[in-house]
Amino acid sequence: MGTLGHLLATNLASFPGEIVPVRNGESLRDVPGEIDLAVVAVPAHAVPAVAAEAAAKGVTAMVVLSGGFAETGEDGARLQAELIANAGATRVIGPNCFGIQNCDLPLNASMAAGLPRGGGGICLVSQSGAYGMAIFTMATDERVRFAKILAPGNTCDVTIAELLGELADDPAAATLCFLLESLADGRAFVERARAVTPTRPVVVVKTGRSEAGARAASSHTAALAADAAIWRGVFRQAGIVEVASGQELLDAARALDGQPLPAGPRVAIITNSGGVSVELADLLADEGLTVPALSSPLQDKIRAMLPAFASPVNPVDITPVWSRFAELYPGLTDLLARSGEVDVVIPVLLQRAALDTATAEGLRDVVATLRTDDIAVPVHVCWVAPRDARPNADLLQDARIPCFEWPARTARAIGHARRYALARERTTPAAPVPARRTGPTSTDPAEAAALLAELGIHT
Amino acid sequence: MGTLGHLLATNLASFPGEIVPVRNGESLRDVPGEIDLAVVAVPAHAVPAVAAEAAAKGVTAMVVLSGGFAETGEDGARLQAELIANAGATRVIGPNCFGIQNCDLPLNASMAAGLPRGGGGICLVSQSGAYGMAIFTMATDERVRFAKILAPGNTCDVTIAELLGELADDPAAATLCFLLESLADGRAFVERARAVTPTRPVVVVKTGRSEAGARAASSHTAALAADAAIWRGVFRQAGIVEVASGQELLDAARALDGQPLPAGPRVAIITNSGGVSVELADLLADEGLTVPALSSPLQDKIRAMLPAFASPVNPVDITPVWSRFAELYPGLTDLLARSGEVDVVIPVLLQRAALDTATAEGLRDVVATLRTDDIAVPVHVCWVAPRDARPNADLLQDARIPCFEWPARTARAIGHARRYALARERTTPAAPVPARRTGPTSTDPAEAAALLAELGIHT
Numbered sequence: 001m002g003t004l005g006h007l008l009a010t011n012l013a014s015f016p017g018e019i020v021p022v023r024n025g026e027s028l029r030d031v032p033g034e035i036d037l038a039v040v041a042v043p044a045h046a047v048p049a050v051a052a053e054a055a056a057k058g059v060t061a062m063v064v065l066s067g068g069f070a071e072t073g074e075d076g077a078r079l080q081a082e083l084i085a086n087a088g089a090t091r092v093i094g095p096n097c098f099g100i101q102n103c104d105l106p107l108n109a110s111m112a113a114g115l116p117r118g119g120g121g122i123c124l125v126s127q128s129g130a131y132g133m134a135i136f137t138m139a140t141d142e143r144v145r146f147a148k149i150l151a152p153g154n155t156c157d158v159t160i161a162e163l164l165g166e167l168a169d170d171p172a173a174a175t176l177c178f179l180l181e182s183l184a185d186g187r188a189f190v191e192r193a194r195a196v197t198p199t200r201p202v203v204v205v206k207t208g209r210s211e212a213g214a215r216a217a218s219s220h221t222a223a224l225a226a227d228a229a230i231w232r233g234v235f236r237q238a239g240i241v242e243v244a245s246g247q248e249l250l251d252a253a254r255a256l257d258g259q260p261l262p263a264g265p266r267v268a269i270i271t272n273s274g275g276v277s278v279e280l281a282d283l284l285a286d287e288g289l290t291v292p293a294l295s296s297p298l299q300d301k302i303r304a305m306l307p308a309f310a311s312p313v314n315p316v317d318i319t320p321v322w323s324r325f326a327e328l329y330p331g332l333t334d335l336l337a338r339s340g341e342v343d344v345v346i347p348v349l350l351q352r353a354a355l356d357t358a359t360a361e362g363l364r365d366v367v368a369t370l371r372t373d374d375i376a377v378p379v380h381v382c383w384v385a386p387r388d389a390r391p392n393a394d395l396l397q398d399a400r401i402p403c404f405e406w407p408a409r410t411a412r413a414i415g416h417a418r419r420y421a422l423a424r425e426r427t428t429p430a431a432p433v434p435a436r437r438t439g440p441t442s443t444d445p446a447e448a449a450a451l452l453a454e455l456g457i458h459t
Numbered sequence: 460m461g462t463l464g465h466l467l468a469t470n471l472a473s474f475p476g477e478i479v480p481v482r483n484g485e486s487l488r489d490v491p492g493e494i495d496l497a498v499v500a501v502p503a504h505a506v507p508a509v510a511a512e513a514a515a516k517g518v519t520a521m522v523v524l525s526g527g528f529a530e531t532g533e534d535g536a537r538l539q540a541e542l543i544a545n546a547g548a549t550r551v552i553g554p555n556c557f558g559i560q561n562c563d564l565p566l567n568a569s570m571a572a573g574l575p576r577g578g579g580g581i582c583l584v585s586q587s588g589a590y591g592m593a594i595f596t597m598a599t600d601e602r603v604r605f606a607k608i609l610a611p612g613n614t615c616d617v618t619i620a621e622l623l624g625e626l627a628d629d630p631a632a633a634t635l636c637f638l639l640e641s642l643a644d645g646r647a648f649v650e651r652a653r654a655v656t657p658t659r660p661v662v663v664v665k666t667g668r669s670e671a672g673a674r675a676a677s678s679h680t681a682a683l684a685a686d687a688a689i690w691r692g693v694f695r696q697a698g699i700v701e702v703a704s705g706q707e708l709l710d711a712a713r714a715l716d717g718q719p720l721p722a723g724p725r726v727a728i729i730t731n732s733g734g735v736s737v738e739l740a741d742l743l744a745d746e747g748l749t750v751p752a753l754s755s756p757l758q759d760k761i762r763a764m765l766p767a768f769a770s771p772v773n774p775v776d777i778t779p780v781w782s783r784f785a786e787l788y789p790g791l792t793d794l795l796a797r798s799g800e801v802d803v804v805i806p807v808l809l810q811r812a813a814l815d816t817a818t819a820e821g822l823r824d825v826v827a828t829l830r831t832d833d834i835a836v837p838v839h840v841c842w843v844a845p846r847d848a849r850p851n852a853d854l855l856q857d858a859r860i861p862c863f864e865w866p867a868r869t870a871r872a873i874g875h876a877r878r879y880a881l882a883r884e885r886t887t888p889a890a891p892v893p894a895r896r897t898g899p900t901s902t903d904p905a906e907a908a909a910l911l912a913e914l915g916i917h918t
Contacts, residue, residue, distance in 0.1 A: 128734020137845045212750030213740035216774045247865045275587020281672035291671030386596045406706045
């Protein structure tokens with residue numbers, strides 16, 4: 001574990017609090033003072049003894065990065081049981097986990113070589129450590145800010161539902177994202193989510209829907225399709241935003257965390273390419289959103305700004321007037337956001353518009369002014385551009401204005417934001433929680449159906 | 460038009476044949492010898508006179524880049540009618556068009572600043588010039604090779620169906636892609652496609668499905684949803700691969716053009732992250748593909764190669780054995796492709812696996828060997844990696860091995876390839892073509908329904 005130990009020492013070096021290395025042959029009990037968190041990376045067979053020491057020392061919590069437990073078979077399961085028994089009052093995150101990151105402290109108690117940028121409200125809980133870290137990598141490339149990332153591994157003690165509960169009480173955690181392979185404590189998770197969604201979005205991707213997916217996730221394969229359909233209903237009822245993939249999870253999080261919620265379904269598109277706006281309008285319609293024709297007075301105002309042959313109807317097509325992009329994109333975004341006729345504005349930055357830094361700067365500034373003036377209309381950029389234009393997307397993304405590549409991602413992400421807004425309107429403050437029952441785990445379809453029935457959905 | 464003239468001169472400079480500039484005040488008739496193609500970029504009002512000169516000179520074809528015709532209203536429509544009348548036997552591409560590109564000659568008779576890399580079989584016909592060029596830009600970033608790109612604008616003479624017919628006779632055109640906003644000659648297009656798809660894939664994205672999309676595309680809005688559903692049926696019947704967006708169009712083209720067709724639905728996944736493979740297996744199932752458990756003998760062979768705790772079942776999870784990636788990814792790809800148990804192999808290159816150049820080189824070499832040995836099992840890489848890893852994706856893409864970013868794009872693209880393979884098995888060689896009728900254009904739902912009925916589909 002030498003390499004991992006070295007990686008951990010490097011990762012933890014940026015933590016502003018006190019770090020005490022405890023090496024082979026040393027004991028937690030020899031550490032002076034109180035220990036808030038023990039990060040454990042010793043071989044599996046040595047972990048139960050460390051847990052006993054932590055319990056004796058009164059350590060608040062331990063993160064066990066070491067693998068070799070229940071995920072490897074019966075011997076490992078026995079070791080895991082021993083770990084739990086020995087830990088006593090010390091809470092255990094893991095084992096077999098990628099670790100935890102608090103981007104604001106900063107604390108990188110994980111195997112990831114790097115910490116996402118802090119200052120954002122996105123929290124990610126991933127049952128797959130490697131995939132969670134891949135999402136973080138994409139986020140870093142696209143300059144997304146996080147609050148916390150947790151890859152809790154085997155969740156032998158601290159469960160996914162408990163993490164959701166903790167994050168719900170965390171003022172830094174504005175947008176809660178979960179990449180889930182199984183939901184052993186599904187009932188508790190959904191109950192807690194239901195209490196959270198009236199105030200904060202909870203976004204979930206539930207993988208392992210297919211037979212092979214479940215096989216890979218080592219969960220049981222009975223009645224998978226029914227299971228997926230039932231969970232979909234339960235999630236919707238609880239106001240959870242369900243997404244289809246990890247990439248979509250992050251896109252939804254960017255839309256929800258970076259911009260105000262869409263107060264209605266009406267979208268304005270500003271474009272320099274008819275073709276992209278046609279496709280985008282179609283894809284927005286697929287998401288239940290509309291691209292309404294604008295009123296005559298508003299069209300007149302827009303027409304007065306535009307060159308001949310441009311269209312003020314919506315999509316507003318400014319045509320390829322390159323020299324005026326930096327004036328028209330921000331000016332029209334401002335006009336449309338203040339018009340009262342639309343709930344979302346999408347500037348399509350295609351090719352030369354995306355390559356023009358002044359256009360990106362103008363959009364960034366106009367969105368800042370809209371917020372200062374309490375105009376809560378979200379602005380999402382649809383980005384169709386060569387890689388060379390990336391610095392301008394970074395400029396916008398740094399201002400929390402999402403730049404989604406290509407119309408499909410744009411439409412889907414805004415669709416999720418709108419669905420959450422609708423769920424929030426629909427959900428009443430936390431309903432009485434059904435009594436917790438013993439019995440089969442809630443991955444059992446009958447159990448899930450019963451839960452659904454309790455929530456008022458007939459299957 | 461000075462700037463456009465300059466751009467054109469630059470673009471045409473790379474053409475190895477003879478280019479004769481004809482300036483204001485000069486006439487086509489003064490050009491010595493025969494003219495194969497006239498590229499026209501004079502103001503709209505001057506175009507009909509140029510067409511008359513071209514007809515008199517016996518010019519084979521003219522590409523009219525100039526705008527200001529039917530797309531601008533009644534005056535423009537009259538000018539366009541005059542253009543057609545004057546052109547006589549000279550074929551007209553355009554007007555109001557982005558131009559045409561032949562990447563192999565090379566010939567860049569377009570407004571695009573740059574020509575895609577030649578040597579590939581992909582041809583793109585786009586009714587939106589700007590969007591077509593955006594797709595080309597993405598293709599350049601992702602190192603896709605094209606044969607031809609055509610953005611034929613108002614199609615006043617040479618229609619989309621005629622272009623399809625021409626490309627069907629072009630030995631360089633192996634994969635035919637269409638970005639269509641309207642289908643004024645839809646009947647002819649589908650009839651020709653039906654004759655082409657038994658030998659070459661035809662991939663279509665049809666935009667303008669929604670009311671706003673149709674409004675932006677300036678096509679009529681009656682019965683749009685019915686129209687879209689009917690076209691979907693007609694396309695399927697003709698063996699056309701229909702995709703939902705421009706990005707998906709290019710992804711399907713890359714899958715179809717770069718690799719052999721999947722002979723069946725069985726997919727093997729090789730991964731170093733359980734989480735990604737679970738999601739990918741789900742998304743493949745959504746596409747009608749399977750990730751079957753492998754036979755015991757094959758699992759034994761795989762197990763012998765793998766470290767402890769790795770899974771030989773499928774998805775084959777090699778675990779994060781960084782030092783062995785360059786050996787295991789190519790070795791397992793070779794073993795699985797030759798096993799007879801799967802029809803597609805997907806190595807998932809996630810994070811460190813993607814950053815490892817030796818792994819990419821090994822995969823490239825093993826795929827080359829498979830082809831030499833006539834093993835026609837397609838290999839598609841699922842790419843989940845930071846931008847820093849991009850040179851390794853380029854290395855694979857240069858060898859025509861698609862690297863699709865994230866599981867959703869991977870699964871969808873392979874799904875399209877498999878759907879085309881099935882359509883090809885299903886379609887008989889060109890059936891008798893129904894007699895062409897006069898009457899309403901085929902964007903009329905009743906007309907489309909009648910066509911559907913002729914093709915044996917009841918609506």
